[in-house]
Amino acid sequence: MNNANLHAANRAKNDEFYTELSEIEKELKNYSDKFKDKVVFCNCDDPFESNFVKYFLMHFNGLGLKELYATGYKISSIVNAEYQVGIENIPYSLCVTSTKEYLKGDQIDLDFNGAKELVEKEGDRIRTKLLGDEKYVAGDFRSEESIEILKKSDIIVTNPPFSLFREYIAQLMEYKKKFLIIGNKNA
Numbered sequence: 001m002n003n004a005n006l007h008a009a010n011r012a013k014n015d016e017f018y019t020e021l022s023e024i025e026k027e028l029k030n031y032s033d034k035f036k037d038k039v040v041f042c043n044c045d046d047p048f049e050s051n052f053v054k055y056f057l058m059h060f061n062g063l064g065l066k067e068l069y070a071t072g073y074k075i076s077s078i079v080n081a082e083y084q085v086g087i088e089n090i091p092y093s094l095c096v097t098s099t100k101e102y103l104k105g106d107q108i109d110l111d112f113n114g115a116k117e118l119v120e121k122e123g124d125r126i127r128t129k130l131l132g133d134e135k136y137v138a139g140d141f142r143s144e145e146s147i148e149i150l151k152k153s154d155i156i157v158t159n160p161p162f163s164l165f166r167e168y169i170a171q172l173m174e175y176k177k178k179f180l181i182i183g184n185k186n187a
């Protein structure tokens with residue numbers, strides 16, 4: 001394989017890289033005072049798979065979040081295997097305004113299973129099918145649906161696709177959004 005192909009292969013691999021919950025926790029604990037009353041949007045994050053989504057569900061009350069949004073891009077491979085949701089396997093957006101109903105005993109925030117339970121049981125109350133538009137497929141951070149959510153969000157948090165990094169950052173600048181993104185050192 002020549003160099004160009006190798007780079008392309010690496011980029012493709014990076015685009016589908018999933019961030020570990022422990023990595024997210026290590027980084028985000030430095031910003032725990034920055035999320036009070038904020039609307040957070042994870043715009044490259046499948047609601048079922050993303051550990052960013054799980055992190056924010058598990059710290060919703062501790063951080064004092066107002067709302068959590070997430071949009072998935074690729075069809076989730078685990079949606080019907082790991083979750084008992086029995087839904088169409090297509091990209092969804094997620095919008096959560098409270099986790100309180102799912103707290104158990106004296107919990108202040110959900111644990112990992114509680115976060116999963118919320119996504120599973122809330123169903124269509126928090127989930128919307130993404131449709132895409134003439135220019136971009138469902139869940140693309142550049143699609144109209146995604147930009148509408150971006151506009152009402154305060155902080156964008158994710159690990160975006162490496163191959164679209166420039167375009168990704170340009171959009172955050174254009175809409176003057178605060179962001180916390182985890183990425184490749186070279187980015």
Ligand SMILES: C[S@@+](CC[C@H](N)C(=O)[O-])C[C@H]1O[C@@H](n2cnc3c(N)ncnc32)[C@H](O)[C@@H]1O
Nearest residue numbers: 014015017018019044073074140141159160161
């Ligand atoms: C590096 S992965 C990280 C996934 C997730 N944010 C995480 O940290 O676990 C980048 C994600 O962006 C998605 N993606 C690729 N192109 C995209 C696009 N144009 N708009 C939105 N998401 C995209 C990929 O499917 C992949 O899930």
